[in-house]
Amino acid sequence: MTKKTIMFTGGGSAGHVTPNMAIINELDNSKWDINYIGSKKGIEKELIEKTTIPYFGISSGKLRRYIDFENIKDIFRVLKGCFEARKILKQLKPQLVFSKGGFVSVPVIVAARTLRIPIFIHESDMTPGLANKISQRFTTLIFTSFEETKNFFPREKTMVIGSPIRKEIFNGSPQNGRIFLGFHERLPVLTIMGGSLGAKKINEVVRESLKELTSKYQIVHLCGKGNLDKNLMGVSGYKQYEYVNDELPDILAATNIVITRGGSNAIFEFLALKIPMLIIPLSKKQSRGDQILNAKSFEEKGYSLTLEEEHLNRKSLLSFLNNIELNKESFIMAMKGSVQGEALKTIIDEINKF
Ligand SMILES: CC(=O)N[C@H]1[C@@H](OP(=O)(O)OP(=O)(O)OC[C@H]2O[C@@H](n3ccc(=O)[nH]c3=O)[C@H](O)[C@@H]2O)O[C@H](CO)[C@@H](O)[C@@H]1O
Numbered sequence: 268m269t270k271k272t273i274m275f276t277g278g279g280s281a282g283h284v285t286p287n288m289a290i291i292n293e294l295d296n297s298k299w300d301i302n303y304i305g306s307k308k309g310i311e312k313e314l315i316e317k318t319t320i321p322y323f324g325i326s327s328g329k330l331r332r333y334i335d336f337e338n339i340k341d342i343f344r345v346l347k348g349c350f351e352a353r354k355i356l357k358q359l360k361p362q363l364v365f366s367k368g369g370f371v372s373v374p375v376i377v378a379a380r381t382l383r384i385p386i387f388i389h390e391s392d393m394t395p396g397l398a399n400k401i402s403q404r405f406t407t408l409i410f411t412s413f414e415e416t417k418n419f420f421p422r423e424k425t426m427v428i429g430s431p432i433r434k435e436i437f438n439g440s441p442q443n444g445r446i447f448l449g450f451h452e453r454l455p456v457l458t459i460m461g462g463s464l465g466a467k468k469i470n471e472v473v474r475e476s477l478k479e480l481t482s483k484y485q486i487v488h489l490c491g492k493g494n495l496d497k498n499l500m501g502v503s504g505y506k507q508y509e510y511v512n513d514e515l516p517d518i519l520a521a522t523n524i525v526i527t528r529g530g531s532n533a534i535f536e537f538l539a540l541k542i543p544m545l546i547i548p549l550s551k552k553q554s555r556g557d558q559i560l561n562a563k564s565f566e567e568k569g570y571s572l573t574l575e576e577e578h579l580n581r582k583s584l585l586s587f588l589n590n591i592e593l594n595k596e597s598f599i600m601a602m603k604g605s606v607q608g609e610a611l612k613t614i615i616d617e618i619n620k621f
Pocket residue numbers: 280281282283285286391392460461462463464489509510511512515528529530531532533534536549557558
């Protein structure tokens with residue numbers, strides 16, 4: 268049997284890459300030649316180049332929502348990206364393009380469309396990102412994580428499936444997590460994940476509250492690239508990392524509570540692992556407000572509490588955490604009752620129809 272070829276794309280932040288990695292790991296290598304197009308410098312390049320998947324970097328622009336001179340330059344970068352992506356696709360002739368969104372995916376999708384290559388996309392957030400909004404008209408099939416999102420896309424080609432979660436996330440060992448972190452079993456573990464790129468305000472308030480926090484918890488702080496605080500390196504019961512990859516399943520297995528941004532992939536992972544969460548979504552000032560909606564949907568279902576960034580300070584952080592601690596069992600019960608879709612299997616089945 269001749270092998271078929273699939274091209275993945277998506278990037279800008281890890282949330283546009285980890286779902287692709289989940290799918291890639293489940294695809295049968297004897298049936299599919301797998302390739303990836305991303306930006307020349309983004310986190311996708313770093314993450315995919317750690318694997319054996321061939322990676323192609325193209326020019327890409329940022330798709331800003333505000334007026335900026337950079338936008339004009341970016342139009343040319345996106346156009347250049349379209350030509351580069353078209354050249355790669357023409358050469359590799361994939362049967363299918365799978366996009367997880369993010370600005371780098373737009374030139375790839377436009378190029379695929381001009382070559383009449385079928386396109387699948389997955390939207391993780393409650394409301395579609397700009398890249399997927401632009402791309403949706405060119406697609407064959409659209410997958411969404413949230414039920415509510417289907418209203419933003421044409422019904423006939425949209426499937427609500429949940430979030431494709433990396434299988435290894437489920438295989439962590441709490442003991443190995445504690446060994447890696449140098450933690451004991453006498454205090455619970457609080458993990459802080461400020462989104463794959465970190466979160467300045469969360470980092471600041473956590474560090475301001477460190478004395479109170481470390482009296483109750485052992486803390487893992489995933490603070491984003493360039494955000495390590497050298498002055499806090501030796502603090503007992505406090506471990507900071509810019510980003511963790513292979514150790515994440517063990518760390519999460521050892522985690523009792525998380526403080527997290529409202530990035531869709533992260534919160535669906537915590538839901539699947541039934542870890543009570545305090546969600547501090549990216550504010551409307553800094554985004555289109557998608558994380559606020561993600562957080563609201565989770566809070567309404569009883570999985571989490573939401574603390575808005577505008578109200579985030581030392582006092583509110585400690586009080587919300589206390590509330591989570593007191594009602595831990597009810598959050599876990601609600602999460603146990605959630606219907607976990609078979610997102611990964613559905614996507615693999617649809618891909619294998621080609
Ligand atoms: C600032 C921004 O634009 N954020 C968006 C971005 O978030 P972001 O890139 O932060 O995405 P998510 O929170 O959805 O996913 C982060 C992913 O990175 C992984 N991870 C994170 C930290 C770490 O140390 N190790 C690690 O492996 C998580 O397990 C998860 O799989 O994409 C999400 C999905 O479209 C959106 O909901 C967010 O609004």
